[in-house]
Amino acid sequence: xxxxxxxxxxxxxxxxxxxxxxxxxxxxxxxxxxxxxxxxxxxxxxxxxxxxxxxxxxxxxxxxxxxxxxxxxxxxxxxxxxxxxxxxxxxxxxxxxxxxxxxxxxxxxxxxxxxxxxxxxxxxxxx
Amino acid sequence: xxxxxxxxxxxxxxxxxxxxxxxxxxxxxxxxxxxxxxxxxxxxxxxxxxxxxxxxxxxxxxxxxxxxxxxxxxxxxxxxxxxxxxxxxxxxxxxxxxxxxxxxxxxxxxxxxxxxxxxxxxxxxxxxxxxxxxxxxxxxxxxxxxxxxxxxxxxxxxxxxxxxxxxxxxxxxxxxxxxxxxxxxxxxxxxxxxxxxxxxxxxxxxxxxxxxxxxxxxxxxxxxxxxxxxxxxxxxxxxxxxxxxxxxxxxxxxxxxxxxxxxxxxxxxxxxxxxxxxxxxxxxxxxxxxxxxxxxxxxxxxxxxxxxxxxxxxxxxxxxxxxxxxxxxxxxxxxxxxxxxxxxxxxxxxxxxxxxxxxxxxxxxxxxxxxxxxxxxxxxxxxxxxxxxxxxxxxxxx
Numbered sequence: 001x002x003x004x005x006x007x008x009x010x011x012x013x014x015x016x017x018x019x020x021x022x023x024x025x026x027x028x029x030x031x032x033x034x035x036x037x038x039x040x041x042x043x044x045x046x047x048x049x050x051x052x053x054x055x056x057x058x059x060x061x062x063x064x065x066x067x068x069x070x071x072x073x074x075x076x077x078x079x080x081x082x083x084x085x086x087x088x089x090x091x092x093x094x095x096x097x098x099x100x101x102x103x104x105x106x107x108x109x110x111x112x113x114x115x116x117x118x119x120x121x122x123x124x125x126x127x
Numbered sequence: 128x129x130x131x132x133x134x135x136x137x138x139x140x141x142x143x144x145x146x147x148x149x150x151x152x153x154x155x156x157x158x159x160x161x162x163x164x165x166x167x168x169x170x171x172x173x174x175x176x177x178x179x180x181x182x183x184x185x186x187x188x189x190x191x192x193x194x195x196x197x198x199x200x201x202x203x204x205x206x207x208x209x210x211x212x213x214x215x216x217x218x219x220x221x222x223x224x225x226x227x228x229x230x231x232x233x234x235x236x237x238x239x240x241x242x243x244x245x246x247x248x249x250x251x252x253x254x255x256x257x258x259x260x261x262x263x264x265x266x267x268x269x270x271x272x273x274x275x276x277x278x279x280x281x282x283x284x285x286x287x288x289x290x291x292x293x294x295x296x297x298x299x300x301x302x303x304x305x306x307x308x309x310x311x312x313x314x315x316x317x318x319x320x321x322x323x324x325x326x327x328x329x330x331x332x333x334x335x336x337x338x339x340x341x342x343x344x345x346x347x348x349x350x351x352x353x354x355x356x357x358x359x360x361x362x363x364x365x366x367x368x369x370x371x372x373x374x375x376x377x378x379x380x381x382x383x384x385x386x387x388x389x390x391x392x393x394x395x396x397x398x399x400x401x402x403x404x405x406x407x408x409x410x411x412x413x414x415x416x417x418x419x420x421x422x423x424x425x426x427x428x429x430x431x432x433x434x435x436x437x438x439x440x441x442x443x444x445x446x447x448x449x450x451x452x453x454x455x456x457x458x459x460x461x462x463x464x465x466x467x468x469x470x471x472x473x474x475x476x477x478x479x480x481x482x483x484x485x486x487x488x489x490x491x492x493x494x495x496x497x498x499x500x501x502x503x504x505x506x507x508x509x510x511x512x513x514x515x516x517x518x519x520x521x522x523x524x525x
Contacts, residue, residue, distance in 0.1 A: 028263050028264040028385065062278060063274055063337050069250055069251075069257055079277075089387035090387055113267075
């Protein structure tokens with residue numbers, strides 16, 4: 001039995017997840033490990049560990065979006081999809097000088113974004 | 128398994144209906160379907176109502192619309208449920224209707240669908256549709272469906288040599304078809320000069336999510352439609368004046384929620400698997416298909432889906448468009464209705480609208496200049512999320 005109500009809300013964060021049963025890594029978190037079927041407890045994290053998902057990565061594709069959703073008071077934003085050195089992939093915001101190129105080496109970090117209503121959230125910035 | 132046929136269709140003109148009540152808009156199409164089938168009294172023969180809608184709670188601040196529809200149509204105490212499966216809600220509802228008949232629980236099913244998206248601004252609509260993305264890993268980043276489609280298109284261009292002009296050619300074809308479709312949202316043909324070759328093309332056809340431009344993207348559309356499914360072997364089938372257009376095959380499949388978690392982001396496994404399952408059930412293959420409605424919320428999807436369902440080799444579909452093979456009078460007409468690109472994409476209703484188009488073509492009831500010659504099998508692919516929940520449906524002329 002799990003009781004989600006007895007713990008406070010989790011702080012926004014971006015993590016990779018590792019199954020301690022078999023070592024398989026994920027982003028974002030699954031509920032069940034695809035390799036060994038280990039269940040993840042979202043409250044205690046039992047059976048799993050988290051790790052920072054930052055650092056060197058390679059750009060797989062990118063776009064410059066001009067019709068941003070409600071709350072984004074900017075002309076455009078660039079987004080990219082990257083692959084980290086450990087093989088995990090992620091999508092997030094992209095900031096580079098000049099025109100990005102597929103295959104270029106980037107660095108991933110997390111920043112706080114507050115365009116949408118509610119608490120600020122952590123987002124990836126690839127630069 | 129029971130033979131299931133579609134004996135009635137209804138469809139409003141897609142466009143702007145947001146001054147009207149959502150349930151009225153859906154009920155109108157449902158009433159049209161009964162009229163088409165032989166008369167409004169036939170609604171009393173229905174054993175199950177399924178309503179397809181994606182986001183009435185967010186677009187219209189309404190919930191429980193299946194219950195509301197039954198009451199509006201004077202169909203109580205008929206069982207009724209809402210089917211929400213993102214943009215694949217429509218075909219999913221037809222699939223569930225088929226299953227209800229195949230299971231023996233129903234002989235007649237009404238599938239009614241509708242979405243009113245223009246009740247909110249374009250920015251809000253983009254945000255609402257984006258809520259189908261992964262909340263933490265995609266939506267939270269600010270990513271939207273056009274953003275994913277832009278990245279997807281760029282990758283395809285780099286790998287296969289697709290050009291922006293090729294994307295425009297798909298739009299020109301779709302708009303030409305929609306211009307002849309009385310139900311289409313945008314009944315205006317466009318020329319390749321206006322949106323790609325002319326000196327003002329960059330202004331007319333501005334970027335939305337590079338390299339996708341406005342004419343690579345569907346409009347935000349309101350609309351409704353409905354179909355009536357009948358067990359063709361049941362005595363009730365005799366009550367309907369039209370011979371059913373048979374549902375020969377239905378297949379569906381899912382894929383990873385996060386696009387980045389796919390081994391090859393350009394491979395749409397759920398599309399391929401859903402089509403394979405539908406072909407297997409129908410006992411046919413891609414070469415047997417006479418025409419198809421493919422979920423081109425972004426024109427790149429028309430190309431990719433046409434490859435995944437086996438019409439063209441990978442990376443070759445845009446060459447078929449260049450050669451006019453997918454035109455109305457081509458070897459394999461695709462998106463004869465104008466597709467989502469020009470007919471419009473009221474998200475939860477789109478899958479049913481695609482199936483209405485298959486029925487119209489197979490019956491030979493499409494408008495002059497839009498009728499496919501002697502169609503035997505039609506394929507519809509309804510695509511939820513960014514290809515993570517897909518339903519393929521094959522209708523047959525018996």
